Amino acid sequence: MTDVRFLHIADLHLDSPFKGLTSIPQNKWQDIRESTFNAFTNIIKYAIASKPDFVLIVGDVYDGENRSLRAQHLFQKGMEELSSEGIPVFICYGNHDHLSGNWVRFQLPDNVEVFGEEVDTKILEVKGKKVQITGFSYKERHIRDAMHTRYPVANGQDYHIGMLHGSIEGNEEHDVYAPFRKTDLVSKGYDYWALGHIHKRQILHDDPFIVYSGNTQSRHRNEKGLKGFYEVSLTKGQVDLQFIPSSAFIYDEVVVSCDGIIHANELIARIEETLHDYRESNGSAIVEVMLTDITDDTAELLKASTKEEWLQIIQESIREEEHFILVQKLQIEMPKEVWNESSALLQSIEAWDTADWKYALKELYQHPKGSRYLETISSEFVKETKLEVEQLLSNVLIKRSE
Incomplete structure (x- = not known):
């Protein structure tokens, strides 16, 4: 029999602006604009129907440090619904919704525990078992410290779960905050690590489970496929993960x-x-x-x-x-034989590393007004840019074949 069952959720990004979308009919904009809210509503409905022992939300509940009034109101209502069902919720805020932002504050219900800027451990009793949950909220947007070093080693209680909004040390695909290595987390002796910040769903380690649940709603073309969260069933020495989709689209x-x-x-x-x-x-x-x-x-x-x-x-x-x-x-x-007609450019940029891309695009990224709208130069950005170059070449090659 399962001792503990909980939902691992991260990166809701409520009220995300959905930049960069083109060729979208006006009558569909509202559906897209509302999608992060609708995904959150799907999560609340699932929690009420499945009644987990508790819910973990691992950072970036909101998309910006100045949380919108509407997003906060929706979130507060969701927490009230979970409160009426007696479902505890544990929240740590991340780099997008850090504690130094300016916003009109809502009073969350008593079922919600919010981690402060210092690493802390909260204790919950579930079916006679003691569950310790350790985490922290970002004080400011850029947390470069290895915060995991402040997490205590498991002390032999029934269960110990870590909540950490951060990324693997040296990861070039995403901004690196609260960096860690898998071995660092394993050494703590926890039963489960609930991670946030990386929007790709992935299991980094399975003994113990170190898991990114990914974000709950895709927001641009680099976030392809189903998005959602994990339902985690935990017994000593055994973890069962079930992915639950929440995407509105x-x-x-x-x-x-x-x-x-x-x-x-x-x-x-x-x-x-x-x-x-x-x-x-x-x-x-x-x-x-x-x-x-x-x-x-x-x-x-x-x-x-x-x-x-x-x-x-x-x-x-x-x-x-x-x-x-x-x-x-x-x-x-295009067929490979067609590409043989003009591959010099592709061969050239194929050899570029991240530093070469940054040098080539430095004037664009240094623009005081435009740079804020540009994606971070990561391996995913490079991959997408290469694909766009190929598509541009495909148009040229078709025309040349006339």
């Missing part, structure tokens, strides 16, 4: 084979059918359509119109159904 890439396609109506029908099947399986989504298996006939067909015209036709052809599906971008996977 997802970002994804949908691959469409162009094999056998000669005419425009065939291509449009193929894309429509593929997107319909995808929506049936996944619900609402913003997708990039990747056309593959490009033959000479398909290339001839595609070059007859611009990519923008094809994208507009595809968007207009999608039928309105219960779940929306929006095509944000159309991409073309």
